[in-house]
Amino acid sequence: DTNVIKNFGSINIDNVYRLDRLPRAGETLVAQEFARFMGGKGLNQSVAAQRSGADVWHIGAVGPDGDWALDQMRAFGLDCSHIFRVEAPTGNAVITVDQAGENQIVILGGANQTLDQALLGDVLAGLGPQDWVVLQNETSFVHQIALAAKARGARVAYSAAPFDAHHAVPMLDMIDLLAVNEHEAAELARATGKSVADLPVDMVLITYGARGAELRQNSARLHQKSFPADVVDTTGAGDTFLGAFLARLDVTGDAEHALRYAAAAAALQVEQPGAATAIPSFDAVTEFLTRKAEA
Ligand code: ATP
Numbered sequence: 001d002t003n004v005i006k007n008f009g010s011i012n013i014d015n016v017y018r019l020d021r022l023p024r025a026g027e028t029l030v031a032q033e034f035a036r037f038m039g040g041k042g043l044n045q046s047v048a049a050q051r052s053g054a055d056v057w058h059i060g061a062v063g064p065d066g067d068w069a070l071d072q073m074r075a076f077g078l079d080c081s082h083i084f085r086v087e088a089p090t091g092n093a094v095i096t097v098d099q100a101g102e103n104q105i106v107i108l109g110g111a112n113q114t115l116d117q118a119l120l121g122d123v124l125a126g127l128g129p130q131d132w133v134v135l136q137n138e139t140s141f142v143h144q145i146a147l148a149a150k151a152r153g154a155r156v157a158y159s160a161a162p163f164d165a166h167h168a169v170p171m172l173d174m175i176d177l178l179a180v181n182e183h184e185a186a187e188l189a190r191a192t193g194k195s196v197a198d199l200p201v202d203m204v205l206i207t208y209g210a211r212g213a214e215l216r217q218n219s220a221r222l223h224q225k226s227f228p229a230d231v232v233d234t235t236g237a238g239d240t241f242l243g244a245f246l247a248r249l250d251v252t253g254d255a256e257h258a259l260r261y262a263a264a265a266a267a268l269q270v271e272q273p274g275a276a277t278a279i280p281s282f283d284a285v286t287e288f289l290t291r292k293a294e295a
Contacts, residue, residue, distance in 0.1 A: 003130050003250050005049045005056045006154075008120070008145050009042015010112045010138030011083070012091040013069055014275075021098045031096075038072045038276050040091060040112070041136045041159060044236040047076045047276040048243025049134075052265065052285070054250050057082050059123055060139065061111040063089040076276065082123055086114045091138070115141040129153035132250055137167050146174040157246055160184050161238070165191035177203040179242045197221070203255075205245065207238055213263060217255055224259040227267035227292065236275030241266040244285070264288050 017031040046058040059082040062069050066083075069090050073080050091112040097103045117124075124145065127133065133149040135142050136159040149156050157177040160168040163184045169191055172178070178201045180188060185196040185206050197204055197216045207213045210229075215222045244265040248258035265285045272278035280288075 002055055003132070005046075005054045005132045005134060005246060005250060006059055006123070006127065007042055007046045007049070007056060007134035008059045008115065008139060008142075009046055009134060010040035010091055010109075010136060011043050011058075011060045011062055011066075011069055011073070012038070012040035012093055012107065012112070012138075014039035014093045014095055016095045016097060018097050022096055022102065022104050036068075037274050038069060038076075039093060039236075041138050041161060041239050042112075042134070043073070044239035044275050044279070045134060045136070045159070045243040045246075046078055048240045048265065048269075048279050049247040050077055050243075051279050051281050052244040052247035052251075052261065053282050054247035056247075057123075059083070059120065061086045061088075061114050061119065063087065063111045066090045066111070084119050086111045086119070088114050109138065109140075112138055113140045115139050115145075117141075117144070120145065124148040124152075127152040127154040129155075131155070132157055132246060134246065135159070135171075137162050137164055142167065143170060143174075146171060150174050157242070159238075159242060160188060163187050172199055172201060175201055177201070177205065177246070179205045179207075179238075179245075181207050181209070181238050205242065207241055207266075209234070209237070213241065213259060215255060215259055222256060222259055224263050226263055227288075229267040229270050231270045233273045233278070234270045236278065237266045237270050239275070240269040240279050243279075260289065261285060264292070 014037045018033040023029045050056045061084045089110040091110045093107045131154040133156045155176040158175045159179045204216045212226045213224045241262045245258045245262035248261045268280040269278045
């Protein structure tokens with residue numbers, strides 16, 4: 001059996017409206033521009049892992065309105081044979097952005113919140129020690145998926161985002177890799193009374209935006225600097241980093257390489273607008289790293 005990254009991940013349609021200013025309660029405003037993007041932390045991570053050379057299954061759910069989302073996912077090259085069709089609408093977000101880039105976001109979990117045993121039973125039964133299971137806080141059944149994964153010897157990677165201590169703390173006993181940004185790290189430290197690097201998880205990955213990233217693997221610590229970037233849009237930077245890191249770790253077993261690759265992928269990703277669409281290909285990242293090594 002080959003290694004597979006099985007991401008039980010959120011799928012969102014982001015509806016983005018550009019306005020002069022954000023609306024107030026009770027107000028109706030006319031937008032200047034509208035665009036629709038695929039989003040969701042899970043989906044971004046799957047696209048990043050896929051583009052970084054891993055074999056990825058994205059496992060999730062879309063609603064009766066899910067054709068556009070499925071077309072987009074296939075265009076990303078994702079294996080969509082484990083995306084279920086449910087009654088609830090596809091997860092979606094209404095994002096208003098003003099001229100200064102300030103935004104307001106409303107998210108509907110929709111189909112992402114229908115993951116349960118009935119939907120996932122067969123996929124869970126097929127998990128094994130060769131698999132990495134990837135989870136975030138944007139779907140239902142996260143805790144139960146982690147339990148099922150551990151029971152079958154799969155390794156579990158978990159992004160504690162959007163942060164919620166009630167969900168995150170009980171996950172700590174069941175995961176092999178915890179991925180957080182510095183804000184989530186601070187909240188988790190408050191909730192547990194321990195520094196995040198000291199949590200009893202084999203691998204803890206903390207990202208610090210432009211200031212880099214740190215991996216604590218058992219007792220060893222690795223630091224990775226961020227590559228300088230001309231930032232256009234950082235949405236999905238953390239997801240790109242995690243997806244790329246996991247893919248390169250899975251393919252090569254080399255954490256140092258995986259960190260450097262992930263930092264390069266994220267630096268290229270923040271230079272483009274959008275989240276999933278902005279994630280660079282393996283070739284683009286490899287070429288970037290070769291140029292850096294020669295410089
Ligand atoms: P987001 O919420 O914006 O999706 P995040 O808060 O989860 O991201 P960050 O820690 O901000 O995650 O960024 C993740 C990684 O992306 C960083 O470790 C770094 O490698 C890269 N990155 C983010 N911002 C920059 C930047 N300004 N310049 C270069 N690299 C960056």
